[in-house]
Amino acid sequence: xxxxxxxxxxxxxxxxxxxxxxxxxxxxxxxxxxxxxxxxxxxxxxxxxxxxxxxxxxxxxxxxxxxxxxxxxxxxxxxxxxxxxxxxxxxxxxxxxxxxxxxxxxxxxxxxxxxxxxxxxxxxxxxxxxxxxxxxxxxxxxxxxxxxxxxxxxxxxxxxxxxxxxxxxxxxxxxxxxxxxxxxxxxxxxxxxxxxxxxxxxxxxxxxxxxxxxxxxxxxxxxxxxxxxxxxxxxxxxxxxxxxxxxxxxxxxxxxxxxxxxxxx
Amino acid sequence: xxxxxxxxxxxxxxxxxxxxxxxxxxxxxxxxxxxxxxxxxxxxxxxxxxxxxxxxxxxxxxxxxxxxxxxxxxxxxxxxxxxxxxxxxxxxxxxxxxxxxxxxxxxxxxxxxxxxxxxxxxxxxxxxxxxxxxxxxxxxxxxxxxxxxxxxxx
Numbered sequence: 001x002x003x004x005x006x007x008x009x010x011x012x013x014x015x016x017x018x019x020x021x022x023x024x025x026x027x028x029x030x031x032x033x034x035x036x037x038x039x040x041x042x043x044x045x046x047x048x049x050x051x052x053x054x055x056x057x058x059x060x061x062x063x064x065x066x067x068x069x070x071x072x073x074x075x076x077x078x079x080x081x082x083x084x085x086x087x088x089x090x091x092x093x094x095x096x097x098x099x100x101x102x103x104x105x106x107x108x109x110x111x112x113x114x115x116x117x118x119x120x121x122x123x124x125x126x127x128x129x130x131x132x133x134x135x136x137x138x139x140x141x142x143x144x145x146x147x148x149x150x151x152x153x154x155x156x157x158x159x160x161x162x163x164x165x166x167x168x169x170x171x172x173x174x175x176x177x178x179x180x181x182x183x184x185x186x187x188x189x190x191x192x193x194x195x196x197x198x199x200x201x202x203x204x205x206x207x208x209x210x211x212x213x214x215x216x217x218x219x220x221x222x223x224x225x226x227x228x229x230x231x232x233x234x235x236x237x238x239x240x241x242x243x244x245x246x247x248x249x250x251x252x253x254x255x256x257x258x259x260x261x262x263x264x265x
Numbered sequence: 266x267x268x269x270x271x272x273x274x275x276x277x278x279x280x281x282x283x284x285x286x287x288x289x290x291x292x293x294x295x296x297x298x299x300x301x302x303x304x305x306x307x308x309x310x311x312x313x314x315x316x317x318x319x320x321x322x323x324x325x326x327x328x329x330x331x332x333x334x335x336x337x338x339x340x341x342x343x344x345x346x347x348x349x350x351x352x353x354x355x356x357x358x359x360x361x362x363x364x365x366x367x368x369x370x371x372x373x374x375x376x377x378x379x380x381x382x383x384x385x386x387x388x389x390x391x392x393x394x395x396x397x398x399x400x401x402x403x404x405x406x407x408x409x410x411x412x413x414x415x416x417x418x419x
Binding site: 051053054058159161163166168169170191194195199200203204 | 268271272274275277278279281282284285286288289290292293294320
C-alpha cells in the first residue's frame with residue numbers, strides 16, 4: 001500500500017508539472033494576444049515607443065558592434081588558416097559573409113539581446129509589479145498592458161532585426177580588416193566572391209526573417225516573465241534567470257527549425 | 266535625458282541599421298547584378314543540363330551577360346529547356362550562336378557559355394538556340410575512360 005501511494009505521488013508530480021507548463025503556456029499566449037491588441041495604442045503615442053527603442057535598441061548597440069567586430073575578425077583568421085592549406089584563402093570573404101548573414105548574425109545578436117535587453121525588461125517589469133506600480137496604474141484607469149508592456153514588446157521586436165543587420169555588417173568589416181589589411185589578401189576577391197555567391201533573397205532576407213522571429217520570441221519571453229513573476233526579490237531573480245535561459249534555448253531551437261525550413265534543398 | 270536627445274539617438278540607431286542593410290545588399294550580395302534594366306529572353310534545348318540551376322550565370326567570352334531564369338523538361342522531345350534573360354545591351358548575337366554548359370574550374374559552378382556564330386541576323390527575345398552542347402557529366406567521362414582503358418588491356 002505504501003509502495004502504491006509512493007507510485008501515485010510520482011504520477012501526481014508528473015501531472016502537476018505538465019499541467020503547470022501548459023497553464024503557463026496558455027497564460028503566455030493570452031498575454032501575447034492582449035499585448036498585441038494594446039499595441040495599436042502606440043500609433044497615437046509614439047513617444048512611448050521611442051523611449052523604449054532607446055532603452056532596448058540603442059543601449060544594446062555598443063555590445064552588438066563590439067561583438068560583431070570581433071566575431072568577424074576571428075572568423076576571418078580561422079577560415080584563413082583552414083583555407084590556406086587548400087590554396088583557397090580567397091574564399092575567406094564569402095565564408096565569413098555567408099556564416100554571418102545566415103547564422104551568426106541573427107543567433108549571436110539574439111543571444112546577446114536576450115542577455116542585455118531581455119533580462120533588463122524582465123527585471124524592470126517585475127520590479128514594477130513587486131512595488132505595485134502596475135496595480136497603481138490600474139487604479140488610475142491606465143492600462144499597464146498599453147502603457148508599459150506593449151511599447152517594450154514592440155521596441156524589442158523592431159530592434160532585433162536592426163541590431164542583427166548592424167552585427168553582420170560590422171562583422172564583414174572586421175573580417176575585411178583582418179583578411180585584407182592584416183593578412184594581405186586581395187581586396188578585389190574579398191568583395192567579388194561574396195557578390196557572386198551571396199543571394200539577396202536566400203541569404204540576406206532569410207537572415208532578417210530569422211532575427212524577426214528571434215526578436216519576437218525573446219521579447220515575448222522577457223516581458224511575460226516580468227509580468228508573471230512572483231512579486232518578491234527571490235521571485236524576481238528567478239524570473240530574470242528564466243528569461244535568459246528560456247530565450248536562449250528557444251532561440252537555438254528555433255534557429256535549427258528555421259534553418260531546416262529555409263535552406264533545405 | 267531630454268526626449269530630444271533620445272529621439273536623436275534612436276534616429277541614429279535606425280539610420281545605422283538601414284545603412285548596414287544597404288551595405289550588405291550592395292557590396293556583399295549579388296543584388297547589383299539584379300539591377301539591370303532591360304532584358305530579353307532566349308531559350309536553348311539541351312540533352313542534359315547537369316548541375317545547372319536557376320540564377321546560374323550566362324557568359325560570353327568570360328563576361329557575364331545574363332542569368333538562367335527557368336529550367337524545364339519537355340517530355341515530348343525528352344530535352345531540357347533552359348530560359349535565359351540576357352541584358353538588352355548584348356543584343357548582337359548571331360542566329361547560329363552555340364550554347365554550351367561549362368564548368369568553372371574542375372569542380373566549380375556550372376554556367377551557360379555562348380559562342381557567337383557567323384550569321385547576319387541576330388537573336389531576338391523568344392528565339393531558341395539549337396546548337397547546344399550538354400553538360401559534361403564527370404561520372405560518365407570517368408566511366409568511358411575506364412571502359413576504354415579496359416579494352417586496351419585485352
